[in-house]
Amino acid sequence: MQNKRVLVAGATGYLGSCILKELKNRGYWVRVLIRREQQREKVIEADEVFVGEITEIDTLQGITDSIDWVFSTVGITRQKDGLTYMDVDYQGNINLLNQALHTGVERFLYVSSLNGDKLKSLKIFQAKEGFVDQLKASGIDYRVIRPNGFFSDMLDFLNMARKGRVYLFGKGDKKLNPIAGEDLAKVCVDKMLGEESESNVGGPDVFSQYEIAELALQALGKRGEIVCLPDFIRVLIIKVLRLFTSSKVYGPFEFFLTAMANDNVAPSYGEQHLKHFFNTKA
Template sequence: MNLLIVGATGTLGRQIARRALDEGHQVRCLVRSYKKAAFLREWGAELVGGNICRPETLPGALEGIDVVIDAATARATDSFSIKQIDWDGKVALIQAAVAAKVNRYIFFSILDAEKYPQVPLMEIKRCTELFLKESGLNYTILRPCGFMQNLIGDFAIPVLEGQPVWVTGAASPIAYMDTQDIAKFAIRALSVPETENQTFPIVGSKAWSADEIVKLCERLSGKDAKVTRVSWVILRAARNFARFFEWTWNIADRMDFAEVIATGKPLNASMTEVYQTFGIAPEETTTLETYLQDYFGRILKKLKELDYEKAKTQSKKISPKKLTF
């Protein structure tokens, strides 16, 4: 199939592109920067310049496309706001896909989006789901709730480097999933008719609390974590302060997501029927223990190699053969 992947340079989008190429699909990626997307071309993808916030760039990108896989979302540092990207941009992309007579549209939303109308990103995702369903496109909506990859910067690296691990009190456990596995579901949907015009949760096998993740990192790294706990009062104050400045609105909107986690309710869902529908075995997906074990194993091995090389270099410097008296 001819696929257009939007958001292909992101944490999830790049895994979708890699998976699609590995399975023999023709992949085109809509990119804002050819330089940042150079690795996608090296993998074998076609790059086309464009931006969902500039609708005039979309028709050309959609020529000859069978399926749109939409993994784009606003980043905290984007010059465009969450509303501009995740609502205005998505509306423009869906409308352009309709005009181009695209056969399929796969959209990534967020688990339980309909339960939090007070959280901007969640409400925008819910409205986008409705707009897509009413567009007439043949759609599949996938709803993850957290990526394992994000835990490396939040937990693993701080533990290894002896830096503070920031934890909020009574945070909701989250069923994180490896983005490679999420990509597997997205590409599998293309060949499973039962996934058409349906919405599915795509989550990990267990919801993990922040404290559980810290303990797991400590066990796998052999180091004690320096945990710094932050109250929701401080987070709310920081969010309100960020709203004073236009260039920090995205940060404030992202911080609103803390309201979801503050409920203490697990972000999780049953995957039994999802696995059956997609024809994927649960044991094929990566658990958080396995993911972090692999990460720490590779990092600790590398650190030992570096220590060995350093020791060997120092040993040469003080070799008795080079000493004179």
């Protein structure tokens, strides 16, 4: 058994649940933070469950008592409960960091997103990378992981393919190497054990967006159409959303549509392949 006591915040989410499983597979003692008692069934692997709301400081007292390492994947992609990115991705993680500093936590790992440090103009990264700046300034031994898109994010391609038509912007030639949550969880634990403070992480295979669309159609056995829309439509959608909706609405779309306009290739890790993931989901 490993002698480190670990806290996972965000353990009911996609990546957080994978990190919890990976830590338990390696023999670590793990406490998890959940928001509601009803979520206990999602974290049955945990040794201890702490119920608290990360945006409410008073509910977090004692969350890091006797903890050596903190893993935080806390963040919102589909905003609910009237909360904003700054409420959760920034201030929520600040609340957790302050608890960690108060109780002398040895190391704190936070998961942002690939190129987040270069896209601070976007609402989501004003919050995520704003927290990263505070984490670095805090004096704690930190790890920042910036992963590429998850396999689960690629389901948008598969869902469009089910309808027989996949829409892309420009030529569909922008490249990315998405990664499976299980593979990323292994990387997170390895990086916590290592010395590198910041890491960009992608999966083993690099694709163009067009190639991912083809993979999705192949997985479904469809001869559907791949439609490449002029890039000005992508830009126009972002502008219209910013003009007529709140950040709660346009934030996720702003992130997704901006990412689609750039290459997003990170150092390769992992063993799972997107083709197999699509075939399984199909």
